[in-house]
Structure formats: structure tokens, C-alpha cells
Amino acid sequence: MRSKWVTIQLGYVLGSSSLLTAIVYFFATNWEKLNRWEKFIPVYLLILGFYGLSVWLSRQAGRQFLSKLSLFASCVSFGVGVGLIGQTYNSHADSYTLFAVWFIPAFLLAVLTKWQPFYILSYILGHLAYGIYFFPRWEGMTESEVVQIAIWLGMVVVNGILYVLTERGMLNSPLLKWTSFQASIGILLVVSNSQAFEHYGVIMNLPLIAALAAAIWYTYRTRNKAYLLFSGLWISITTMSKYIELIVHYHNELFFIVSLLFVILFIGGNVKFMTFIRAWQPATVPSETDERRNETNESDKPESDFTKWVVRVLTVSVVMIGSLLGSLTVIGFVTLVLGFQEPVNVLIGFGLVVVTGMVLAKKVNALVRYTVLISGLLLGAGAAAFSENVPFLLVFLVLAVGAFVYINGIVQRIFFFLAAVLIAAVILFNWLNSGVIVLSVITSILFIIFVCGQLIKNGAVRQPVLYSSYPSFLMTLFILTFITESYWYYLINALFFLVVVLALIVSKVRNVRWIYAWSMGFWAAYLVYKYYDLAWKLLHKSVTFAMIGILILGFTIWYEKRHRSEAVEPADHASYTANRFLIGVLVLLQIAAMSIQIGKSEWLLSHGQLVKLQLEPLDPRSLIQGDYVRLRYKISEPPIFNQKNEALTSKRKISVVLAPNASTGVYEYSRVYSKGESLAPGEVRLNGTRIGYGRIEYGIESFFIPEGTGREYEQNAKFAEVKVSANGDAILEQLLLQPSVVQ
Known part of the structure; x- marks a missing residue:
């Protein structure tokens, strides 16, 4: 049965994503107990092991999905390997190079396999590489x-x-x-x-x-x-x-007077235009799907389905524009034009009158009605919340609930449901003055509403209740996982994990796509958020996710064996057998690229000249590689840029000559290197890239450290030891701490 296969498929996805998350977290800890080769060898084994598993599964009947999943894991392991090399040799911290190198095999695998995860991975990596290359986060x-x-x-x-x-x-x-x-x-x-x-x-x-x-x-x-x-x-x-x-x-009185007239004309004009759209019957152009289904031409109907969608789109757009513009315009009109001393009270009164009137005014044009109603609710409830006026907030809560019951339409009811939730949260916070308690209460209420909403027989009411309550419930529960108190932390995180996994399984089996989409989105957000969560260290998170992944995979394997005869993989999972040779070559090229980079770095460490540089550290975190200190050297801003020499400052690539200070032994800037010149004894050439007008980067600006030790390096690391090759390439070997902190 398809439902059995769906459960098995989802189990493998959740288990694999947990294991891959654990692998990333583990290497991002920069665990100091492991030497370089003890880090590299496991990554090589992961890349080749996942690829070998993919090949083996591709030759088994009904294993095409798992084969592609294993290949995806191999690609992720390559990204971890590239990041690990940068971490080990202190390069590529959040730089475009890491993501650009990773992007190449991800994109090629997307083309060869035509599998959606590879498309999405390559899209993300490509944009990260592009964005980080042109917009480095730390320098502006x-x-x-x-x-x-x-x-x-x-x-x-x-x-x-x-x-x-x-x-x-x-x-x-x-x-x-x-x-x-x-x-x-x-x-x-x-x-x-x-x-x-x-x-x-x-x-x-x-x-x-x-x-x-x-x-x-x-x-x-x-x-x-x-x-x-x-x-x-x-x-x-x-x-x-x-x-x-x-x-x-133009925030003045005349502007807001003109804006008020504009909003009135804008809404009135759109009412006329909407009437024209409803009366206009465009010739229907059948889509390919319609042609295959040989459906009846919709233009024969009083109002075509396409025309309804046009009207809905325009209505939503106009209501959104009109409500927001109207709210801002009324605020400006009340404060600047009319000059009320207590504008909050005026706005609350305006909101009460408008919301009450528009809820009851069924005969008013729908576009005008909803625009004015939403504007009134935004202004009135917003002013009451700003002034902490709980009695009026209670009135607006009743009005929002009444609007939900009294007004038809899924979109309208979703809006008023969410408005009621936000107003209730503000009221509870004023009473309890505790964000944790308020969120816990709201989360519980939303869950009860979602469960009870399943029993509502009227679809016009059930749909907006479910569509509103479930995403809101997941959001508030997700926010609660930020709590760092020990018992609450473990309880809420375990609850969130169980809820999301259960929702994924049930929604996938029952083919409830909207619940599955929301659940999968929050699952991905949870995995990413845990990376930056302060309650645990990355090593603890790595072990936890590894255990979770093993448990899920173990259960999935057991479940599959038990239902093997019933669980049938759908035939639409196409095999990539035709491209198996090219994929194998691509994997070998990944291994070769990593090996070449490791070999070059090891050769430089063994044969490069050791120099000592003065530095100024900072403390960020790399997305893949963990904590590091960002370094700025004294030679990063050499005096050559103060000489207004455009011929030099316009160069992108640049090499400088460093010479040791006779008294301190610290290498300092001497001059710009000229191609072919001979260096004096003790001098070294160092290659760099001009950044902006007055700075140079040498590729040694990152030093990776064990998690949580950044403050120590910030306060006590004053110098760096760098190995420089004869052609000017460099590797940062170590930071020199002050004697008081040297172990």
C-alpha cells in the first residue's frame, strides 16, 4: 500500500536529516581531542560510504528513493569535508569559496538525477556564494x-x-x-x-x-x-x-490630507474596476491540463473560474493596500492635521465605531467594508495595546471573534482569527507579565482549538479554524523551545520534536499537504535553530541528534520489514542508472579536490617560512565550520594607501613585502612587491586582495577554535604565527596567547 511506503520514506528522511545534522554539528565543534587526520579520514569514509550505499541501493528493486537519499548524504558530506579543510587550515570562514566549491557537485548532481533536493541545495549554495563574495557580512x-x-x-x-x-x-x-x-x-x-x-x-x-x-x-x-x-x-x-x-x-499636514483623498479615490476606483472585471468575460485559453481532461469551456458559466481568481487577487491586494495606507494616513491626519492632544483615545474610539459598524453593515460593498474594517481594527486595537488599556482590548477581542463568526470567507476569517490570537496574547501579557506563561497558555489554547476544529462539520468554518490554528500552534511552540531553563528546555524540545514528527507522519499518510508543508518547514527551522541555541554545546546537540537519527532509522527499518509485502515504492521514482558512471566520476573528483587542497596545505606547513604578525581578533561563528576568531592585522592597512597612488589602490590582487622588526621580531609592511624583484634576507612576499579603498586581505583572517573559547582568544591573543611559501601563499598556523593563559 502507498501509505506504508509513505511512512517508510518519511522515516528515512527524518532519520537521515538527523544524522547529517549530527555530523555537521560534530565537526563544527572543532573538537580539540582530534588531530587533523582523525578528522579527515571519517569524512572520506562518509563520502565514499554514502556513495557506495547509493550505488548498491540503485541496483535493488524498490530502492531508488533510498539510493538518491544516500547520494544526497554523500554530497552533504562533501560540503562538510570542504568546510573541515578550511577549519583545519584556518581558511574559508563563511567565505564564498566554500559554498562555490560545494555548489559545483550539487548542481551537477541536480542535472544528472533531476531530484528536487539537489535543485534546492544548489540554489541555496549558489546564492550564498554569490552573496558572500559581493556582500561580506563583517565588513559592510x-x-x-x-x-x-x-x-x-x-x-x-x-x-x-x-x-x-x-x-x-x-x-x-x-x-x-x-x-x-x-x-x-x-x-x-x-x-x-x-x-x-x-x-x-x-x-x-x-x-x-x-x-x-x-x-x-x-x-x-x-x-x-x-x-x-x-x-x-x-x-x-x-x-x-x-x-x-x-x-x-513628505510627512506634513498637506501630505496626509492628500493621502486621505487618495485612499478614498483609490478604493472607489477599485470598486468600479472590480464591477467591470466581474461583467467582463475574457475568452478562456485552455491550459494543457484542461486540454488533456477535455473540460468544458468555462466562459459558458455566468462567472468563469479564472475571473473569480482575478477578482480575489485584486480584492486581497486592494484591501491590504487600503487598510495599511488608510491606517497610516488616519494616524498622520489625527496627530498632525487635527492636532489632538490625546490621539490614542481618538484612535480607540475611531476603531470601535468603525469595526462595529462594518461588522454589521452587510450591504456595504465588500471591498470598502473589509478595508475600513481592518483599518479600524488595526488602529483601535493597536492604540489600546500601545496604551495598555486592557478593557478596550477585551472589547476588540470580542469584536474580532464576532467578525470571525459573522463574516463569511476563508481569508477574512483567517485574518480575524489571527487578530483575536494577537489581542488575547497582549491581554494575557498585561495580566501575567510573563512571556513564557503567556506563550504556554496561547499554545495550549491553539492546540485545543485545532483538535476541536476537526469536529466542526461546517466546512466554511472548519477550514479557516484549522488553517489558522495549526501554523500558529507550531509557531508558539517553536518559540517556547528558546527557553533555557533546564526542565522546561528538555520538556518543550521533546514535545516539539514529537508533535512535528507525528504531524509529518499522519499528514503524509493521509495526504494532507498543507499540514505536511507547515510541519516540514518547522522541522527544517528546528534543525537550523539548534545550531545557534545556547542551552547546549554543539557536541551535546550532535550526540542528541545522532541518537534521534539512529532511533528513527531503526524504527523505520523494523517497520519496513514488517510491512515489506504491503509497502510498494511508486513507479515515478526514476532511476539515475544511465548517469551512474558520470556520478561516480564526479564523486572521485570531489575526493581528488579535497586531497589536493590537503596536500597543498600540508606542503606549505612543512616548507613555508615562519613569520610572526601582530593582530586584533574578533569572535563570530561560521555556518558550517563552527566558532572562529576573525583577525585584522597591522599589515591589513599598510601606509601605501595613504599615498593616494591610484595605480596601486585600483589593483584587486596585490602582493606586499614584509620584513622583520629588529627589536621585536614581528614582521611589518615594507613595500609593494614588484614582479621579478629579489628579496633581501629575512624578507617574505605575501599575496593579498584589496578590499575597499584602504585594506588588504591575505586569506589568513580566520582562526578556528573550540566552541566557547572565543572570549579567551579575544582578550589574550596578540600575535599570530603564519607559514608563508616562496610564491607568497600563506597558512595561519597558530595564535600566540599571552603568557598568563598559556597552559
Whole structure:
């Protein structure tokens, strides 16, 4: 039976993800009890072992899914190996190189296997490499505004190409298609912000508008309802962000008077336009699915399904824009134009009158009704929460619940449900003054509502209750896992783990996709969050996830054996047998690349010249490699940049000559290296890259340390010992601590 196979498949996914998480956490601890080779050999075995398992499983009947899962684990192990090499030889801390090297096999495996996890992994790695190369987190932006915009537009082009390739079926990844669509428009919205890009942000509104218009036109032509909805939502977000930009520039009485008139005209115009859309019957262009199903032309209906979606998208967009713009405009009008001394009370009163009136006013145009109603709720409840006026908050809570019961529509009811939850949370916090207790109470209530919601027979009420309560329950429960008190920590984390795993199994077996999607999203967030969780050290988390993974895999294997005759793998899991040889070559190239890098680093450590440099450490954490100190040397800002020599400062790659100080033995900047010149005895050449106008990076700016020891190195490490080869390459060997802390 398919349900048996689904359970088995999910068990292997959860168990494998736990084990891989444990492996990453273990090596990120930089466990000082392991030497270099004791770290490298297990990674080699993991890469080859997972690949060998993948090959063996690919030759077994009904094991194609597990074969691809093992190959994915091999690819992840390669990423761990690349990070481990950087950790061991103190390089590639959160740098683009690590992710770029990892991206290559991930992308090639995506092409060869056509499996979704490889597509997503390569998308993430590619964007990390691109972003970290151009926007290093720790040093800020040094490029001009034009260069920054060009970098962002490069990402737009990449995502646009990905969308076209997936839309035309050249890449088979619906999630990649959705992500690239959102990323393209989102990035254009960022670069059109006149606050972030003062000189050219306004000009970038033109490509943003063009992209939104193209998205609307294309989704209309293709009858793609989901993407039409996304386009409408982006129009709403764009309009709102542009309005906020205008407020920053023109926050005066005249602006808010004009804004109030604009909001009224905006809503009125859209009411007329919506009436026109409902009356207009466009010729229906059948999709491929419709042609295969040979469905009846929808234009024969009084109102086509496509027209309904257009109306829904426009309604949601207009209500979102109108509510937010209206709320901000009323606040500005009350405070600046009318000049009330107690604007909070005015806003509360306005909210009460508007919400009560709009809940009861069924005959008012729906677009006007919901826009004014939501604006009133935002203003009234927001003002009551700001002033900590609990009695009025209780009134707004009753109004939100009443609106949920009295007003029809899934989207409307979801909004009022969530509004009621937020208002209740504010009320409880004012009474209890304890975030932990409030979250615990809200979580319990949401769970009870979700369970009881299953019993509601009226689908119009049951759906919004379930769609609202379950994600909210997961979110509040997830937030509770941040608590660091010992008994609560273990209890909540165990509860969250059990709830998510159980929800994944049940929803997958029963094919409840929306619950499965939310549960899987929170499972992934949980694995990532635990990396930065302060309650345990990474080693403890590694052991815990390893035990969890072993238990899940053990149960899955037992379950599969028991139901072997019933659990049948679906036939749509295509084999990659045809590309098995190319995949094998790719794995060997990964091993070779790691070996070459290790060999080069070991040779430099054995034959390089030892130099001593003065430094200034900081303390961040690498995503893959664990804790490290970020180093800035005295030679990082040599005096050559103060000489205004454009011929030198314009160079990207640069080499300098260092010479030892006669009294301290510390190597200091001497001059810029000229190609072919001979060095004096004791001098060394050091290769670097110019960063910004006045700084050089030498590739020795990261030193990986055991978890939790960063403060010690920050306070006591003043010098670094570096091995430098004859051609100017360098490896950071060790930091020299002050004598008081040397063991």
C-alpha cells in the first residue's frame, strides 16, 4: 500500500536529516581531542560510504528513493569535508569559496538525477556564494551605489533565467520556479528603495514596474492562478513600501490630507474596476491540463473560474493596500492635521465605531467594508495595546471573534482569527507579565482549538479554524523551545520534536499537504535553530541528534520489514542508472579536490617560512565550520594607501613585502612587491586582495577554535604565527596567547 511506503520514506528522511545534522554539528565543534587526520579520514569514509550505499541501493528493486537519499548524504558530506579543510587550515570562514566549491557537485548532481533536493541545495549554495563574495557580512558595503545595484541586478538576472528554465520544463523543479519568481521581484523592490539607494533608487522603480506588469501579463496569458495571486501580493507590498518612502520624505499636514483623498479615490476606483472585471468575460485559453481532461469551456458559466481568481487577487491586494495606507494616513491626519492632544483615545474610539459598524453593515460593498474594517481594527486595537488599556482590548477581542463568526470567507476569517490570537496574547501579557506563561497558555489554547476544529462539520468554518490554528500552534511552540531553563528546555524540545514528527507522519499518510508543508518547514527551522541555541554545546546537540537519527532509522527499518509485502515504492521514482558512471566520476573528483587542497596545505606547513604578525581578533561563528576568531592585522592597512597612488589602490590582487622588526621580531609592511624583484634576507612576499579603498586581505583572517573559547582568544591573543611559501601563499598556523593563559 502507498501509505506504508509513505511512512517508510518519511522515516528515512527524518532519520537521515538527523544524522547529517549530527555530523555537521560534530565537526563544527572543532573538537580539540582530534588531530587533523582523525578528522579527515571519517569524512572520506562518509563520502565514499554514502556513495557506495547509493550505488548498491540503485541496483535493488524498490530502492531508488533510498539510493538518491544516500547520494544526497554523500554530497552533504562533501560540503562538510570542504568546510573541515578550511577549519583545519584556518581558511574559508563563511567565505564564498566554500559554498562555490560545494555548489559545483550539487548542481551537477541536480542535472544528472533531476531530484528536487539537489535543485534546492544548489540554489541555496549558489546564492550564498554569490552573496558572500559581493556582500561580506563583517565588513559592510564599500562599493559605489551603482556597483551595489549592479550586483543586486545580477541576482535578478540569475533568478529570471532560472524561472524561464523551470517554466519551460528545462529544469524540473516547481519549488525552484516559485523561489526564483519571488526572489526576482523582491530584489527589484529592494534596489528601488530611495532610502537605501539615494541617487539611483528612484530610477530602479522603472524595471520594478516593468517586472510587475510582465508578471501580471504572463500569468494572465497562461491562466496561472497561483502566480497571479503572488503578483497581486507583490503589487500590494510595492505600493505600501512606496507610500512609506513618501511619508519619510513628505510627512506634513498637506501630505496626509492628500493621502486621505487618495485612499478614498483609490478604493472607489477599485470598486468600479472590480464591477467591470466581474461583467467582463475574457475568452478562456485552455491550459494543457484542461486540454488533456477535455473540460468544458468555462466562459459558458455566468462567472468563469479564472475571473473569480482575478477578482480575489485584486480584492486581497486592494484591501491590504487600503487598510495599511488608510491606517497610516488616519494616524498622520489625527496627530498632525487635527492636532489632538490625546490621539490614542481618538484612535480607540475611531476603531470601535468603525469595526462595529462594518461588522454589521452587510450591504456595504465588500471591498470598502473589509478595508475600513481592518483599518479600524488595526488602529483601535493597536492604540489600546500601545496604551495598555486592557478593557478596550477585551472589547476588540470580542469584536474580532464576532467578525470571525459573522463574516463569511476563508481569508477574512483567517485574518480575524489571527487578530483575536494577537489581542488575547497582549491581554494575557498585561495580566501575567510573563512571556513564557503567556506563550504556554496561547499554545495550549491553539492546540485545543485545532483538535476541536476537526469536529466542526461546517466546512466554511472548519477550514479557516484549522488553517489558522495549526501554523500558529507550531509557531508558539517553536518559540517556547528558546527557553533555557533546564526542565522546561528538555520538556518543550521533546514535545516539539514529537508533535512535528507525528504531524509529518499522519499528514503524509493521509495526504494532507498543507499540514505536511507547515510541519516540514518547522522541522527544517528546528534543525537550523539548534545550531545557534545556547542551552547546549554543539557536541551535546550532535550526540542528541545522532541518537534521534539512529532511533528513527531503526524504527523505520523494523517497520519496513514488517510491512515489506504491503509497502510498494511508486513507479515515478526514476532511476539515475544511465548517469551512474558520470556520478561516480564526479564523486572521485570531489575526493581528488579535497586531497589536493590537503596536500597543498600540508606542503606549505612543512616548507613555508615562519613569520610572526601582530593582530586584533574578533569572535563570530561560521555556518558550517563552527566558532572562529576573525583577525585584522597591522599589515591589513599598510601606509601605501595613504599615498593616494591610484595605480596601486585600483589593483584587486596585490602582493606586499614584509620584513622583520629588529627589536621585536614581528614582521611589518615594507613595500609593494614588484614582479621579478629579489628579496633581501629575512624578507617574505605575501599575496593579498584589496578590499575597499584602504585594506588588504591575505586569506589568513580566520582562526578556528573550540566552541566557547572565543572570549579567551579575544582578550589574550596578540600575535599570530603564519607559514608563508616562496610564491607568497600563506597558512595561519597558530595564535600566540599571552603568557598568563598559556597552559
